[in-house]
Amino acid sequence: MTGVLVIEDDDRIRLSLVLALEDEGYAARGAATAEDGLRQQRHDPAETVLVDLMLPGIDGFECIRQLRRDDDVPIVVVSARDDTHDIVAALEAGADDYLVKPVAVKELSARLRALRRRGRAMADPVPSLVFGDLVIRPEAGEVTVRGRPVALTRTEFRLLCELAEHPGRVLSRQQLLRRVWEYEVGDDRLVDVHVGRLRQKIEEDSSAPRHLVTVRGLGYKLQR
Amino acid sequence: MTGVLVIEDDDRIRLSLVLALEDEGYAARGAATAEDGLRQQRHDPAETVLVDLMLPGIDGFECIRQLRRDDDVPIVVVSARDDTHDIVAALEAGADDYLVKPVAVKELSARLRALRRRGRAMADPVPSLVFGDLVIRPEAGEVTVRGRPVALTRTEFRLLCELAEHPGRVLSRQQLLRRVWEYEVGDDRLVDVHVGRLRQKIEEDSSAPRHLVTVRGLGYKLQR
């Protein structure tokens, strides 16, 4: 259940949308007909669906209704028609957003992100960042390791959140000092000490860390 | 927590939006500045917020960020600017939708319905105010602990309701001062004292609270 499904009969437009979305970091794939799109969505559901309104066979409105009947998947209409009547009809049929062609890819991408964010915000009142058996709930000020809550200090918590916001990416000690401590300059060792204390609390064996790992000479990163 | 709040400095546009939304069956009200809108939203939150981008004082982008900081309320931007750059910036700041003026009321209404439908589709069906043996009935102004009614003062009650509206989420002392006392700035200690008094009344053992817990360095939260 990942990626974006583009249902659009015009080969050129479909292909360029898929490529543009891939450029933006989405896993995208296409369907040339509503029938094919619905089949794909049943078989291997995408996280979001883009639908054109004018399709051969089953048209866009009907396609939206059928998607909606099975699923809560976010649906975005991309259509050449900018008639209020069409927009209202598509939204009433179950679409979540409506863009008029030609679409700016940056806008489309931002709208897809907004839609995902909204989904998460509603589905889980306290969103979680999951790193294997390590679960971080920033809003709840709560961290659990294999289901057990761990008591972190404020600095440890902010440090962990900062690392968690960039999964797998190495952050230098200076970056962490700036973002967590809001120091413009500072002693790298300070970060070491707090990383150490954090490890004692969240790692099974702090001498062989699995999530909060050191990248010698560069900094620290948090991984699954 | 109902209705639509329209934040728009142009009196004519604001009024016509409010009237049009009321025609569509929404309870709508207006705010001429971001400051007033934010205050209203804190004091008596609307279900959805409409924001203009060009506002005197705090501008639309900053207004969106501040709304988002406190809440998950759906935000729709209504702006004269149809620049992709503005649209992306507004959505990134936390908006859910973006319409370009002049707006077709039917379209706006349909988009508001779509947003609400999405919210309902994902949200917890019962936003419960039951926290284990602690039950809060805001309408009745009644709180019971293990079946026994507890007499709370007005401040204690409002504090408890504010915490209960965000189950499991940490609220900072400053957030609580803004929302419960409507102080823009204030002394954190004041919150401590009232939390303490509230604990004496609703917790079995106030030195080992089970529901109203302190998150050191961050604030307080109410949990099951």
Added chain:
DNA sequence: CGGGTATGTGACGGTTTCATGACAAGGTGC
């Protein structure tokens, strides 16, 4: 293998944060 650098970690004093009891000012009902 040896010197140099980077990193892990325990200990310690100064500081911050929090819970709580006391109290005075204001409000309310009688």
Added chain:
DNA sequence: GCACCTTGTCATGAAACCGTCACATACCCG
């Protein structure tokens, strides 16, 4: 006016936290 309740401020002490340092260990490179 009086008794009572509510509210905000303050002082106090206990506990938690932070940053620094010293020293141990691990790693790299010649």
